[in-house]
Amino acid sequence: MRGKSVLLIIGGGIAAYKSLELVRRLKDRGVSVRAIMTKAAAEFVTPLSVASLSGERVFQDLFSLTDEAEMGHIQLSRSADLVVVAPATADLMAKLAGGHANDLASTALLATDKAVLMAPAMNVRMWNHPATQRNLKTLKSDGVLFVGPNEGDMACGEFGPGRMAEPNEIASAIENYFRSDRGALDGVRALVTAGPTQEPLDPVRFIANRSSGKQGYAIADALARAGADTTLVSGPVEIAPPTGVWLLKVTTAREMLAACESALPADVAVCTAAVADWRPEITANNKIKKEKGAATPSIRLIENPDILATLAKHRQRPQLLIGFAAETEDVVAHAAAKRLRKGCDWIVANDVSPHTGIMGGERNTVHLITANGAENWPELAKSEVGSRLAARIAETLKGKAA
Ligand code: CTP
Numbered sequence: 195m196r197g198k199s200v201l202l203i204i205g206g207g208i209a210a211y212k213s214l215e216l217v218r219r220l221k222d223r224g225v226s227v228r229a230i231m232t233k234a235a236a237e238f239v240t241p242l243s244v245a246s247l248s249g250e251r252v253f254q255d256l257f258s259l260t261d262e263a264e265m266g267h268i269q270l271s272r273s274a275d276l277v278v279v280a281p282a283t284a285d286l287m288a289k290l291a292g293g294h295a296n297d298l299a300s301t302a303l304l305a306t307d308k309a310v311l312m313a314p315a316m317n318v319r320m321w322n323h324p325a326t327q328r329n330l331k332t333l334k335s336d337g338v339l340f341v342g343p344n345e346g347d348m349a350c351g352e353f354g355p356g357r358m359a360e361p362n363e364i365a366s367a368i369e370n371y372f373r374s375d376r377g378a379l380d381g382v383r384a385l386v387t388a389g390p391t392q393e394p395l396d397p398v399r400f401i402a403n404r405s406s407g408k409q410g411y412a413i414a415d416a417l418a419r420a421g422a423d424t425t426l427v428s429g430p431v432e433i434a435p436p437t438g439v440w441l442l443k444v445t446t447a448r449e450m451l452a453a454c455e456s457a458l459p460a461d462v463a464v465c466t467a468a469v470a471d472w473r474p475e476i477t478a479n480n481k482i483k484k485e486k487g488a489a490t491p492s493i494r495l496i497e498n499p500d501i502l503a504t505l506a507k508h509r510q511r512p513q514l515l516i517g518f519a520a521e522t523e524d525v526v527a528h529a530a531a532k533r534l535r536k537g538c539d540w541i542v543a544n545d546v547s548p549h550t551g552i553m554g555g556e557r558n559t560v561h562l563i564t565a566n567g568a569e570n571w572p573e574l575a576k577s578e579v580g581s582r583l584a585a586r587i588a589e590t591l592k593g594k595a596a
Contacts, residue, residue, distance in 0.1 A: 195372040196224030201274035201306075203299045204244065205283040206234020208349045209315035209358035213280050214239060216361040217247040223365065228274060229253070232286070232299045256298040271302035276371055279303070281315035281358045284326050290338070291329035311339040311371060313364050318354030337437045341367035341575065344556070355556075363575065370581045378588035380421035385460040385512065386414040386439075387501060389429035391447045393473035395493065396482045403468050406554040407431035409518075409576045410466035414439045416580035417464075420588060425457040429467060447473065447498035454501055455508075462587050463512040465502040465538075468520065473498050506537030514590060516583075519543040519563075520553075526561050526568045533563050540564045542583065562586070 200220060204213045217227050227248040231241055241252040256267060271277070279286055279299075286299060290310075295301040303310060312333070320326060321343060334340065342359030359367070388410020392400040407428060414426040415436035425440040427450055435441045442453040447469045454463070472495035482491060502517045517538040519529035522545065529543030541563040546553050559573040562583075571582065 195369050198224075198276070198372050199226040199228065199274040200368065201271065201277045201302065201308075202227050202229045202248075203277065203279045203286070203302065204229055204231045204235040204239070205279060205281045205286045205299070205315075206232050206237060207281040207283050207315045207358075208238060209281040210235050210238040212358055212361050214243055214247055216278075216280055216364050217244065219361050219365040220368065221247070221249070223369070225368070226250070228270075230270070230299050230302055232297060234283075234285075253298060256301055267298060267301050268305045271306040272308060274308060276368065277303065277306050277308050277310045278313070278364070278368060279310065280313035280364055282312035283314075284316045284320045284323075284329075287312065287314065287326065287329045287333060291332040291336075309337070309339060309371065311341060311364075311367060313341050313359050313367075314343045314356070315358030316343075316356050317350050318348060318352050318356040321356040322354070331434045335434045335437065339367070339371065339577075341577070342556075345551075359575075366578065367575075370578065373581070373585065377421045379417060379584065379591075382417075382422040382462065382588075382591060383460045384414075384417045384422040384424045384587075385427065385454060385457045385463040386410055386417065386424065387427045387450060387454060387463075387465045387467035387469075388414065389431040390468045391429045391450055391470045391498075392445050393447065393470045393498070394445075394477045395474045396478035396480065398481050401470055401472075401474065402430075403470065404553050405429070405431075405468035407433055408554070408556070409558055409579065410464070411436055412576040412580035413464050413466060413583055414580075415577070416584035417462075417587070419581075420584045422462075422584075425460070427453040427457065427467070429469075446470075447501070451499045451501050451504060454505065458508065458510040458512075460510075460512045461591060462514040462516070463505055464516045464518075464583070464587075465505070466518045466542075467501070469501055470498055472496060500536070502538055503536045513594060514539055514587060516540045516542065516587075520546040522547045526563065529561065529563045530568065542579075543568075 230253045289300040295304045344357045345355045389407035390403045390405040392402045394400045418424040418438040427442045444450045475494040475496045515538040529541045533541040543561045562569045
């Protein structure tokens with residue numbers, strides 16, 4: 195990312211001190227940083243520290259005539275290759291989600307024509323508040339990128355999600371954005387399955403599992419950002435679809451298989467969905483009632499189609515077929531056996547034991563199993579797992595085409 199420039203908007207939160215370290219890390223990597231600070235930010239770190247580290251003057255006031263003479267706020271908002279908001283406070287998120295522009299930071303965010311990456315930081319209750327979660331959803335669907343927040347002890351003494359991502363994580367997310375693999379998947383057709391499936395017992399009851407869909411959505415997002423024409427076949431989940439993907443919503447495993455087949459041909463398919471292995475043999479047309487004196491009903495299950503294995507044998511088999519393996523013991527050995535059993539090219543394996551917090555969480559520790567063995571990836575944000583996987587896919591497809 196040497197030679198790139200970042201417009202860093204520093205919001206008013208205790209995490210602002212970490213932004214100083216971020217500036218240093220970006221400068222070390224050859225990135226120039228120009229900063230805007232909100233009024234509240236200047237209560238936590240001084241503009242002088244930011245200016246000394248960035249080597250550039252710091253912008254604070256929307257109505258400063260000098261600033262307008264030197265550079266208008268519109269020009270400032272477009273002067274960098276990427277806009278980074280760190281810390282992104284609840285207020286800054288709300289302003290952008292609502293389209294407000296009443297200070298320099300919010301005006302720059304609204305006026306920019308560049309991508310925006312936010313690193314949220316706030317108290318756990320503020321983060322979990324429906325208003326913030328609503329804003330997050332809106333911003334994501336507007337194409338704003340996010341890194342963090344992480345979970346942990348907070349300055350206010352509480353514990354939970356809301357801690358700003360560490361400067362090195364934000365720097366990696368920025369690096370990721372600038373990676374030359376943007377456009378690396380231009381012309382490639384990708385298929386991703388994600389989320390759980392729901393298998394109905396009757397019109398109101400179903401069998402399902404705890405999959406959040408986050409990793410699959412992050413992969414679809416990364417593939418689309420790298421330029422792939424991406425179809426995301428998703429079971430019922432609570433998260434907003436990434437921008438630029440074709441979303442096919444399904445409920446059952448059989449619907450998921452049909453949707454996948456309709457999306458073929460594809461050059462690469464990534465099956466992250468936690469497909470229910472079985473479904474009730476009979477789905478009652480009406481709600482099963484509790485008849486007085488009647489025996490407790492038992493549910494007979496029958497096997498669902500295996501989508502990954504079906505794609506592996508399909509006459510339109512994607513040239514690169516990737517499965518996931520959610521394991522709770524002997525992760526690599528089980529996943530390697532699964533790769534052969536299912537007939538896919540790679541397996542991304544992870545340990546989903548409850549203590550790992552991976553299911554439903556924001557981070558993941560995966561092993562990539564290929565014909566050449568297992569690679570152990572470090573613990574990463576799910577978005578970063580997606581980006582790295584997209585980069586590997588691009589590299590491999592390019593190799594195959596050559
Ligand atoms: N998968 C699928 N269709 C199914 C079951 C699984 O496409 N009916 C895919 C998943 O999307 C994942 C891979 O197969 O990519 C592994 O799924 P997993 O449930 O971990 O494996 P199983 O075959 O169910 O093996 P086991 O339950 O014994 O671990």
